[in-house]
Amino acid sequence: MEKSYAEINAKIKTGKAVVLTADDFVSLAEEKGLAAAARQVDVVTTGTFAPMCSSGAFLNLGHPAPRMKMQKVWLNGVPAYSGIAAVDVYIGATEVPEDDPLNSNYPGEFRYGGGHVIEDLVARRPVRLKATSYGTDCYPRRELETTITIDDINEAFLFNPRNAYQNYNCAVNLGSRTIYTYMGMLKPNLGNAHYSTSGQLSPLLKDPHFRTVGIGTRIFLGGGVGYVAWHGTQHFPSIQKSPDGKTLGPAGGTLAVIGDLKQMSPRWLKGISFVGYGASFAVGIGIPIPILDEEIALYAAASDRELYAPVVDYSEAYPSRTPGNMGYVSYAELKSGRIKVNGKEVPAAPLSSYPKAREIAGILKQWIEQGRFLLTEPVQLLPSPADGISGKALKG
Amino acid sequence: MAPKKIVLRFGPDISDKPIIYRLVKDYDLVVNILKANVNPQKEGTMVLEITGDQVDGGMNYLRDQGVQVQALTQEIVRDEERCIMCGGCTAICPTGALYLERPSMEVRFDGDNCVVCQLCLKICPVRAMEVKL
Numbered sequence A: 001m002e003k004s005y006a007e008i009n010a011k012i013k014t015g016k017a018v019v020l021t022a023d024d025f026v027s028l029a030e031e032k033g034l035a036a037a038a039r040q041v042d043v044v045t046t047g048t049f050a051p052m053c054s055s056g057a058f059l060n061l062g063h064p065a066p067r068m069k070m071q072k073v074w075l076n077g078v079p080a081y082s083g084i085a086a087v088d089v090y091i092g093a094t095e096v097p098e099d100d101p102l103n104s105n106y107p108g109e110f111r112y113g114g115g116h117v118i119e120d121l122v123a124r125r126p127v128r129l130k131a132t133s134y135g136t137d138c139y140p141r142r143e144l145e146t147t148i149t150i151d152d153i154n155e156a157f158l159f160n161p162r163n164a165y166q167n168y169n170c171a172v173n174l175g176s177r178t179i180y181t182y183m184g185m186l187k188p189n190l191g192n193a194h195y196s197t198s199g200q201l202s203p204l205l206k207d208p209h210f211r212t213v214g215i216g217t218r219i220f221l222g223g224g225v226g227y228v229a230w231h232g233t234q235h236f237p238s239i240q241k242s243p244d245g246k247t248l249g250p251a252g253g254t255l256a257v258i259g260d261l262k263q264m265s266p267r268w269l270k271g272i273s274f275v276g277y278g279a280s281f282a283v284g285i286g287i288p289i290p291i292l293d294e295e296i297a298l299y300a301a302a303s304d305r306e307l308y309a310p311v312v313d314y315s316e317a318y319p320s321r322t323p324g325n326m327g328y329v330s331y332a333e334l335k336s337g338r339i340k341v342n343g344k345e346v347p348a349a350p351l352s353s354y355p356k357a358r359e360i361a362g363i364l365k366q367w368i369e370q371g372r373f374l375l376t377e378p379v380q381l382l383p384s385p386a387d388g389i390s391g392k393a394l395k396g
Numbered sequence B: 001m002a003p004k005k006i007v008l009r010f011g012p013d014i015s016d017k018p019i020i021y022r023l024v025k026d027y028d029l030v031v032n033i034l035k036a037n038v039n040p041q042k043e044g045t046m047v048l049e050i051t052g053d054q055v056d057g058g059m060n061y062l063r064d065q066g067v068q069v070q071a072l073t074q075e076i077v078r079d080e081e082r083c084i085m086c087g088g089c090t091a092i093c094p095t096g097a098l099y100l101e102r103p104s105m106e107v108r109f110d111g112d113n114c115v116v117c118q119l120c121l122k123i124c125p126v127r128a129m130e131v132k133l
């Protein structure tokens, strides 16, 4: 059994494509067997809605009269990067106002940041724009204060350099005091464990060898349509192995994604605050996986019982960059709400919304069934575990 | 004298000590336990109504024992529109008032189990949990 992108798209256009969300595909493969499920289904839809710090938007604000080469720019008091052309800026998700108390009153609240600015823009709420400059012959204006909405400016596109982490640590705290991390508040002495993927619904857990997700893959991004632009930063895909050689699912892959912010929705892009850590952004992403052959189907059918997260201590091992982990737990165990770490029972909670991930996979399924969303064959595939890329440590 | 409502939070090291007994006996207080809960991590929370002349002394005694004491004047509500159902509050809430329903993994809030410790106010990334005065 082999199918091509063209064949699947032809079926989508005539409304005959069989599309299943990843969790339904897992059940179907368990019930009917993999071969039958692979024959029957054309596309499997995945989803994730989780904090994704490495996100931001490029905006072209348009020129005022007289013209201005904006040197410093603030949106609702949050600095935007303007070291590019005159009225182009990049607003990054984790940027916070210069007068934010940060962690001076530990743990800080980080109530408003770049992610909140993007949410306000996409919600079509007015945003205060302030810009200063030094003035040039062609761009004389030195100061500007005004209010904009997303519809008043030329372009607004999301460009997130690292999203959709393939897998993520299950974070615990072995220390004796509460710590505040990007994995949430971790209580001392293994008081809780936090994980952050949607497990069997998560896009890159279902394509461990990057056989289908590549440059140009059309995706659900923030409630609208987006594209995979590149592999993400820190894209170090690998297959996890237990000490006795058992395969524990993939980890390490990431995506850079892009899409027109003007057609996205504040329902799927949310500014968030991590107490004691900083401001961030929750992004909704859904990726379709074409079932081109049985091997792709096999990976797409991986269940929460076959996908594992490494348990990592955030009190000491993570901050000091000590390699290794404290073992692996399956997503089935994590979702049960109790895991065993060092022989102790620890309550586990997600930071990634499973109900929202399922909703995204469902919306994407609907788009495809309605013929509104065709699959794209990647222009180029991304590095896979076979390429053996690993992270570099910074000297200093 | 009007009774005072307070919330007590105990760490696992003291949740098995006879603190309330001493509070009643040594400070001559009338104590009415409205809610009490010890979670699997042995962290205890309790909502009390207390009356007596030595309330302040009793509160100092509790603090000396390492109990966190807070006045209960408020109610916690969830803004259902804002909540993104991430689940991040469910292993933090000490009483299980915020919990995951399985297998849907939807986050539910049961105000009856809430002891107004206010932990969720800080840790909810979208500030969906609010104090209602």
Ligand code: SF4
Pocket (backbone or CB within 6 Å): B078, B082, B083, B084, B085, B086, B087, B088, B089, B090, B098, B107, B123, B124, B125, B126, B127, B128, B129
């Ligand atoms: S942490 Fe906030 S957003 Fe997340 S489930 Fe709890 S109340 Fe909802």
Ligand code: SF4
Pocket (backbone or CB within 6 Å): B076, B092, B093, B094, B095, B096, B097, B098, B113, B114, B115, B116, B117, B118, B119, B120, B121, B129
């Ligand atoms: S205030 Fe929040 S964390 Fe505390 S008991 Fe109530 S719901 Fe749980």
